[in-house]
Amino acid sequence: MSEREIIKEYSNGDLTVVWKPKKCIHSAICVNTLPKVYDPNKKPWIEPKNASINELKSQIDKCPSGALTYYLKGETENLVDMSDKTSVEVMANGPLLVHGALEVKDASGKSENKSGVTALCRCGASDKKPYCDGAHKKINFVG
Numbered sequence: 001m002s003e004r005e006i007i008k009e010y011s012n013g014d015l016t017v018v019w020k021p022k023k024c025i026h027s028a029i030c031v032n033t034l035p036k037v038y039d040p041n042k043k044p045w046i047e048p049k050n051a052s053i054n055e056l057k058s059q060i061d062k063c064p065s066g067a068l069t070y071y072l073k074g075e076t077e078n079l080v081d082m083s084d085k086t087s088v089e090v091m092a093n094g095p096l097l098v099h100g101a102l103e104v105k106d107a108s109g110k111s112e113n114k115s116g117v118t119a120l121c122r123c124g125a126s127d128k129k130p131y132c133d134g135a136h137k138k139i140n141f142v143g
Contacts, residue, residue, distance in 0.1 A: 007019070015071075016070060022067075025119060034055060062117055066117070095120055095136065101114070
């Protein structure tokens with residue numbers, strides 16, 4: 001039997017931040033970008049009322065794992081700008097960040113469409129390959 005995915009939602013009334021803890025690689029981009037919103041030492045740890053909608057959207061769009069997404073009041077899901085530009089950023093001692101839309105196909109042929117920012121493992125130690133799970137920090141990956 002498959003494990004049920006945990007999904008938490010935090011709203012400021014107009015924008016709802018959606019957090020999927022199992023996808024989180026603990027890059028701390030959220031905490032470092034908007035510390036007044038994200039505080040892992042508090043409950044709830046996400047307070048979207050402490051930032052503007054534009055600040056929240058900008059930060060969430062930079063989440064490398066896709067653990068953070070959002071939707072606006074009246075929408076059922078996050079609408080992503082699907083531009084035709086895709087770029088790859090190499091993080092020092094960390095994953096490859098793919099910005100834009102892409103299709104990821106596994107060895108069995110199963111494919112998944114991704115958009116926004118996707119973190120791909122570069123160290124080989126991730127338990128969620130091809131995606132990064134933060135294992136590069138545990139093994140002190142240099143690259």
